[in-house]
Amino acid sequence: MSTDNGRVRMGRLRGVPQIPEKIHELTVGQLAERSGAAVSALHFYESKGLISSRRTAGNQRRYHRDTLRRVAFVRAAQRYVPDLALDDVLAGPSGVRAQALGRDGALVDDFVVSHTERALHVRNAPSPAATSSLAIARLIADRAEQAFDLGPR
Numbered sequence: 001m002s003t004d005n006g007r008v009r010m011g012r013l014r015g016v017p018q019i020p021e022k023i024h025e026l027t028v029g030q031l032a033e034r035s036g037a038a039v040s041a042l043h044f045y046e047s048k049g050l051i052s053s054r055r056t057a058g059n060q061r062r063y064h065r066d067t068l069r070r071v072a073f074v075r076a077a078q079r080y081v082p083d084l085a086l087d088d089v090l091a092g093p094s095g096v097r098a099q100a101l102g103r104d105g106a107l108v109d110d111f112v113v114s115h116t117e118r119a120l121h122v123r124n125a126p127s128p129a130a131t132s133s134l135a136i137a138r139l140i141a142d143r144a145e146q147a148f149d150l151g152p153r
Helices: 027-033 041-045 067-080 128-132 135-149
Strands: 002-004 008-009 060-063 114-115 120-124
Touching: 027 060, 027 067, 041 114, 060 067, 067 128, 114 135, 120 135
Parallel strands: none
Antiparallel strands: 002 008, 114 120
16 A cells, blocks of 8 residues: 555555555455455354454444454365365464373473373373474384384384
């Protein structure tokens, strides 16, 4: 977007008019036009909690401009995963991770690896990033060799 003698010019991004910075809310018609989603689809998304709006004094919906990004994400994802369900894209809880406790009730800060007759179980990972570590992969491979008597082939 640029200004020309104080007037706002609308630019185009992939064929969609840009929303001027001063506009913070969109009507359902504007959201439908810019996102390519039908008004009925937007109402459905709202009824399921995917998007939200506020109501004006005249009971008209007003969507925050960030809603356009969320709708665009869902529509793009559905092109790659046609069976994508609304439940697959609803926001879930965040910031909480299950933490294993030892028999004494203390938090376990390390990996807990155990095995049964046919499976090796990694029951605690101190952080999601740790599970992608090559050192951890080596540890698990070594434990599997020991537990299942797997020798070099």
